[in-house]
Amino acid sequence: MGDDIILDIRRDYVLGKIRDGERIDGRAFDEYRKIEIETGIIEKAEGSALVKIGDTQVVVGIKMQPGEPFPDTPDKGIIITNAELVPLASPTFEPGPPDENSVELARVVDRGIRESEAVDLSKLVIEEGEKVWLVFIDIHALDDDGNLMDASALAAISALLNTTVPAERFEIGDDFPLPVRDLPVAVTSHIIGNVFVVDPNKDEENASKNFITVTTDSDDNIVAVQKSGSYLLDEEKLYQIIETSIKKARENRKLLKEV
Amino acid sequence: MSNKDEVRLIVDGKRLDGRAFDELRPIKIKVGVLKRADGSCYLEMGKNKVVVAVYGPREVHPRHLQDPVKAVVRYRYNMAPFSVEERKRPGPDRRSVEISKVSREALEAIVMKELFPRSGIDVFVEVLQADAGSRTACLNAASVALVDAGVPMKGMISSVAVAKVDGELVLDPMKEEDFYGEADMPFAFFIRNDRIESIALLQMDGRVTKDEFIKAVKMAKDGAMRIYKMQKEAIKSKYVVESEEEVD
Amino acid sequence: MRSIVLPGDLLATNPKVAGSGTYVEGGKVYAKFLGLLDKTDTSVRVIPLRGKYIPSIGDVVIGIVREVTANGWVVDINSPYQGFLPLSENPNVRPNKKPNEVLEIDDIIIAKVTNIDPKMKVTLTMKDKMCRAVRFGRVIAINPARVPRVIGKKGSMIKMFKTELGVQIVVGKNGLIWASGDRRKVNIVEEAIYIIEEEAHTEGLTDRITEFVRKRKGEFDEQ
Numbered sequence: 263m264g265d266d267i268i269l270d271i272r273r274d275y276v277l278g279k280i281r282d283g284e285r286i287d288g289r290a291f292d293e294y295r296k297i298e299i300e301t302g303i304i305e306k307a308e309g310s311a312l313v314k315i316g317d318t319q320v321v322v323g324i325k326m327q328p329g330e331p332f333p334d335t336p337d338k339g340i341i342i343t344n345a346e347l348v349p350l351a352s353p354t355f356e357p358g359p360p361d362e363n364s365v366e367l368a369r370v371v372d373r374g375i376r377e378s379e380a381v382d383l384s385k386l387v388i389e390e391g392e393k394v395w396l397v398f399i400d401i402h403a404l405d406d407d408g409n410l411m412d413a414s415a416l417a418a419i420s421a422l423l424n425t426t427v428p429a430e431r432f433e434i435g436d437d438f439p440l441p442v443r444d445l446p447v448a449v450t451s452h453i454i455g456n457v458f459v460v461d462p463n464k465d466e467e468n469a470s471k472n473f474i475t476v477t478t479d480s481d482d483n484i485v486a487v488q489k490s491g492s493y494l495l496d497e498e499k500l501y502q503i504i505e506t507s508i509k510k511a512r513e514n515r516k517l518l519k520e521v
Numbered sequence: 522m523s524n525k526d527e528v529r530l531i532v533d534g535k536r537l538d539g540r541a542f543d544e545l546r547p548i549k550i551k552v553g554v555l556k557r558a559d560g561s562c563y564l565e566m567g568k569n570k571v572v573v574a575v576y577g578p579r580e581v582h583p584r585h586l587q588d589p590v591k592a593v594v595r596y597r598y599n600m601a602p603f604s605v606e607e608r609k610r611p612g613p614d615r616r617s618v619e620i621s622k623v624s625r626e627a628l629e630a631i632v633m634k635e636l637f638p639r640s641g642i643d644v645f646v647e648v649l650q651a652d653a654g655s656r657t658a659c660l661n662a663a664s665v666a667l668v669d670a671g672v673p674m675k676g677m678i679s680s681v682a683v684a685k686v687d688g689e690l691v692l693d694p695m696k697e698e699d700f701y702g703e704a705d706m707p708f709a710f711f712i713r714n715d716r717i718e719s720i721a722l723l724q725m726d727g728r729v730t731k732d733e734f735i736k737a738v739k740m741a742k743d744g745a746m747r748i749y750k751m752q753k754e755a756i757k758s759k760y761v762v763e764s765e766e767e768v769d
Numbered sequence: 770m771r772s773i774v775l776p777g778d779l780l781a782t783n784p785k786v787a788g789s790g791t792y793v794e795g796g797k798v799y800a801k802f803l804g805l806l807d808k809t810d811t812s813v814r815v816i817p818l819r820g821k822y823i824p825s826i827g828d829v830v831i832g833i834v835r836e837v838t839a840n841g842w843v844v845d846i847n848s849p850y851q852g853f854l855p856l857s858e859n860p861n862v863r864p865n866k867k868p869n870e871v872l873e874i875d876d877i878i879i880a881k882v883t884n885i886d887p888k889m890k891v892t893l894t895m896k897d898k899m900c901r902a903v904r905f906g907r908v909i910a911i912n913p914a915r916v917p918r919v920i921g922k923k924g925s926m927i928k929m930f931k932t933e934l935g936v937q938i939v940v941g942k943n944g945l946i947w948a949s950g951d952r953r954k955v956n957i958v959e960e961a962i963y964i965i966e967e968e969a970h971t972e973g974l975t976d977r978i979t980e981f982v983r984k985r986k987g988e989f990d991e992q
Binding site: 303304305306307310317319321323324325327344346348349350351352353357359360398400402404405406407464 | 556557568570572576579599605606607608643646647649650
């Protein structure tokens with residue numbers, strides 16, 4: 263039971279359509295809604311991006327500052343990813359500290375960027391063992407019409423591509439573009455009955471909470487996976503999902519090349 | 522602040538950004554920008570970039586927070602971590618709590634809460650980029666978002682600050698004026714039928730004479746009226762097509 | 770053409786003409802929310818463009834059962850206020866049936882508002898020929914402020930759907946619409962309703978929608 267009667271009433275309709283091989287908004291099962299990426303929208307941030315997937319909107323801002331490296335990686339900068347599902351974005355989000363959903367969102371986005379080694383952290387050392395750059399990736403959801411995950415991941419990498427390291431402000435040399443060397447893309451599939459659809463909208467998400475996110479890098483390697491929801495996933499279906507995820511990630515990555 | 526005297530904020534009768542004393546920063550307003558919210562508004566005022574969502578009237582949970590005779594209004598002013606120069610730690614601090622309180626009180630005074638007993642009206646404000654006067658930008662956006670949500674109100678709220686810098690009163694101060702100025706006075710007015718009726722929010726810190734204070738109110742009123750016209754324009758331009766509809 | 774009014778706009782100086790969507794202060798009539806002005810010599814009202822459904826006695830509403838109690842059912846009616854349907858107001862109640870055997874959680878019903886107390890406790894009834902539990906067909910959701918448009922002048926839009934498509938329709942005042950009949954025809958109704966909600970902005974809306982319905986119907990008749 264949700265708080266949103268409209269979503270509840272539409273649930274059967276969503277499921278009925280899927281059984282007929284259709285989606286309520288007329289998309290194919292492996293089709294994304296329209297994706298729009300806008301970068302550099304927050305001048306005060308070192309980098310920023312607004313990503314829209316259909317009516318879903320996410321802003322990511324990047325802030326950087328010098329700080330101490332982790333003792334086990336004295337020669338690497340540090341990435342810190344944080345997500346806020348602020349109550350502005352959905353009638354079901356409440357004010358307060360991050361809940362398990364925002365923590366999961368932040369961690370899955372973080373893993374994609376970290377494991378693909380998208381940011382060359384070795385170039386973010388100011389003084390080895392003493393001082394490195396900290397990169398804060400802050401995910402701010404504005405409108406949750408489904409699939410915040412892919413929108414956030416896309417906004418995060420777009421914002422990183424847009425980032426200038428603010429060395430001059432901290433009087434440690436010249437500003438330089440953040441070294442980004444890979445483009446991880448997350449593709450979330452939503453499992454409904456015995457089929458799966460990519461990029462679920464809110465009506466679809468409400469019909470079942472069974473997701474799997476597969477993040478792949480520019481060479482089609484799998485760099486992060488998250489099965490989310492209490493359901494049992496069929497092995498064969500997993501392989502199909504991975505195939506589809508690689509294919510869709512390639513398409514969405516093209517949008518990043520234009521950023 | 523020892524460098525207070527070193528910074529000149531007014532040069533040859535102009536402000537640092539070239540504005541006249543009674544000139545507003547550029548304002549941009551977009552209505553109905555969020556699908557999930559009942560009403561919403563995106564607003565830029567100078568370098569401020571804010572988004573507001575209104576939810577409600579809706580059920581209040583938990584029930585003990587309900588008021589049996591009127592709606593409970595919540596206002597949450599929140600700054601995105603990347604909205605300021607130095608990254609802000611997520612979550613409310615004392616400053617946001619205070620801003621939320623006085624802003625909520627300004628809106629509560631015009632929202633017809635008594636029409637919706639036991640319900641809640643939530644105004645959620647996200648500052649994506651902060652400049653001086655973010656509370657005034659947020660209130661202007663909140664007022665528009667409430668109208669967009671169809672919430673019954675006695676009128677609208679328009680908000681602007683006046684600062685005293687280098688001995689002069691200036692409208693809608695930017696960051697430097699706010700920081701180095703001698704006084705800052707954010708105002709919000711209840712405006713009905715193109716007329717300022719009364720003051721809905723007033724804060725002040727610094728030092729001004731009584732005469733300066735009175736002059737500041739006049740200056741703010743004048744600025745607020747200009748903002749009100751922009752708010753109205755933004756709402757009407759979104760709904761203009763509807764006026765041509767046939768309804769029973 | 771009706772003009773748009775905003776909260777606080779002065780509409781009249783004679784309090785006697787004040788109608789819905791207005792308030793009176795100091796002898797003057799003001800708009801209380803965003804809407805379209807409907808002004809005649811004897812009355813002034815504001816037709817809302819946005820806003821939540823606030824129940825009113827006599828309204829037909831469509832709701833979803835959220836809770837089953839010993840005395841009746843708590844029903845979400847897409848409003849800040851839940852409705853309560855007492856056992857005595859449901860004609861399907863039988864002495865040998867438990868409440869949850871009559872209606873259970875997530876069941877959708879068409880009901881009527883019979884009473885509202887000062888604390889906005891809303892009582893519903895199903896003792897009306899329009900009322901029923903919805904076990905088939907489709908429920909379509911729109912902004913409650915758009916309901917008059919879907920009904921059309923004197924119910925013209927609804928009549929048109931019935932005559933053109935033979936689809937049965939009940940429009941809840943709360944923005945939920947039940948349509949039942951041939952699935953493809955229900956699809957057309959749904960599409961048409963979304964058009965009415967979204968982009969109705971010329972005169973002769975009913976004519977335009979009729980045209981749309983005939984065109985869509987023609988498409989599958991050809992198949």
